[in-house]
Amino acid sequence: MTPDTSSTPVRAGDLGGALAAFREASPLVHCLTNIVVAQWTANVLLAAGAAPAMVDNTHEAGEFARVPVPGGVLVNLGTPQDHTVAAMRLAVAGANETGRPWVLDPVAAGGLGWRTAVARELLAQRPAILRGNASEIGALAGGAGGRGVDSTDAPEQVLDAARHLARTHGTVVAVSGPLDHLTDGDGLVRIGNGHPWLTRVTGVGCALGALMAGFAGVTDDRLLAAAAATGLLTVAAEDAAAAASGPGSFAVMLLDRLSTLTARELSERVRLS
């Protein structure tokens, strides 16, 4: 019953398998994220079956990134401050030292000078996964960047940039958009699920990065980790939208559905290309 996806680098059935492993392990996701989406990110992780922990001070971030349990680290630049950026640097160093996967979400890179420099500096530390919208990815590859957190470009437009970043930095690059594009520089996975209301709730992309960090903690295949997180969130979003009357109830239903979506449903419903 799994659709034929033999031509893609990851198969639909693999996504279901990753979700089963995620639920089994309940990965610890160490988040250094922004003040806007911290609660939402934690609730998305809890609903999906992970264990969130927000540790973003310089005294503990490096220590916590070294905790030897299944999991990953999320570094999100939504509302950076000097003290949280310092903690991010320590967390990245700790994660790299212990081989812990970490995800970089360069929110609004390209649109603002300081965070773009910080994003480039962190990217040079080789995250397992780089997740952003098309404007952010384009900017990190040398483009002009957007006006803020929303994207004015389509993922297709920055695919070459994404592949280039993936190859030069040894990372998986995940470009969110109507059709999500994920690449390790070589292979390409496109995921066609989702709903427009995903753009009317703050922090959905940020939470997606957190889910990717969790999946990267339960599979060594980082392209699969990025794809499984994307599939889980966007398939759940389709059902949540069907049950909702606007962006408020959609966000609530999304949490509910993230907690009930099964590995089998994910495999059957994700639209890979």
Added chain:
Amino acid sequence: MTPDTSSTPVRAGDLGGALAAFREASPLVHCLTNIVVAQWTANVLLAAGAAPAMVDNTHEAGEFARVPVPGGVLVNLGTPQDHTVAAMRLAVAGANETGRPWVLDPVAAGGLGWRTAVARELLAQRPAILRGNASEIGALAGGAGGRGVDSTDAPEQVLDAARHLARTHGTVVAVSGPLDHLTDGDGLVRIGNGHPWLTRVTGVGCALGALMAGFAGVTDDRLLAAAAATGLLTVAAEDAAAAASGPGSFAVMLLDRLSTLTARELSERVRLS
């Protein structure tokens, strides 16, 4: 079908027109706000049709306040810290330099010493709109102030103070309460929509300030901007309350309704006096 409001400085039909312009422009609202309401504020803006961006570090706040796209800046003193207040000063300077409208929300001014001084300092920089409850407005005009974020005074009691502040600072003063009072020092608009549950959800007033910043980005008439934001939120609140069973579901329904309320509905249902 629009009620006769010829005696008020803004007419009901103008509010609908402002909402149409708001939806058309999707104004960028640069928020420097507090850790309690940042997510809620972003979701209210997104639901209503604006584009929120929280940029509150000193490296970027001044730069971002100068971005030349339709929009406005919100400066909210809910949980001020030295580093965010420094960013607020830079954002205000950037906004004033480029003629970008900004809104000051002096949360708990009067009740606490430091923020009251900060609020007075920022007020002297002449925001387009000053929004607060009666205690806060009264305190900034020289009164005693309340015990915290909630108001113990009625807007009617501080109307003279509001008019005085508006005239001396060249700003529109919006005093929230059961009957919202908005004045540019000369004209007065009162809006009679709303629901008691608005006081049982944190950050509704803060989100109202953010909406005002968005409306001020699409109309030069700042009294209209404040009135349109107030009308949008309070009319939507009436419908949300009718569909809800308590403050939790009310907040969810409010986001849903903010996304569907039409310009025509706003014009027809707002109660101006």
Added chain:
Amino acid sequence: MTPDTSSTPVRAGDLGGALAAFREASPLVHCLTNIVVAQWTANVLLAAGAAPAMVDNTHEAGEFARVPVPGGVLVNLGTPQDHTVAAMRLAVAGANETGRPWVLDPVAAGGLGWRTAVARELLAQRPAILRGNASEIGALAGGAGGRGVDSTDAPEQVLDAARHLARTHGTVVAVSGPLDHLTDGDGLVRIGNGHPWLTRVTGVGCALGALMAGFAGVTDDRLLAAAAATGLLTVAAEDAAAAASGPGSFAVMLLDRLSTLTARELSERVRLS
């Protein structure tokens, strides 16, 4: 109709009485808490009938903790930073100086070095109530600690540690878990209400600490304050779960139910042992 609880240090009817007093006084709860749960904590307090105020800067925290109105202070170590910890110290000093009750929630104590030291330092200042999960309480009493914010121990396992901490620090210790254990070092109250979804929503424990601070502001019996807060939250959770389809709608329904649960319902439904 009140169950017989004559053998417990607090009786079911006392919890209802405390809730009536809470609703009557609408205690001011001064929260120094984390960026993940600040909004949720404020909304829980508002729904239950209290007045939240988040004041966590060093300029105002000590001043605000001295405000002479009914209420209490919450000190939560979820996302400590140097500047917020400094504010916590000032708030604790202000509260102790004026006899204002304060609650310590040592999030993730034991799992991370710095905050464990901070938690011990603050605990030595003798909070009215210390609230945590079994791992945190065990760690503060000398145990090893857990991996983060979730607990791997059961309250029963740390009961001796909780009693010891309560006696040596003159505090009530509340250990959250499937069966909540509350002790003043001598008496023990166990509360058997709740629902597993309480562990799938971030910040429920943090909000419980805030409710305890509010109840401690309306009764001098700190064991009763901790019990009333626990009973209110967990009884409401049972009804919320019955009306919900997952952790997202559960959180929404929990806020609704916190606003409607009566003193009588609390007394009749709380399961004390």
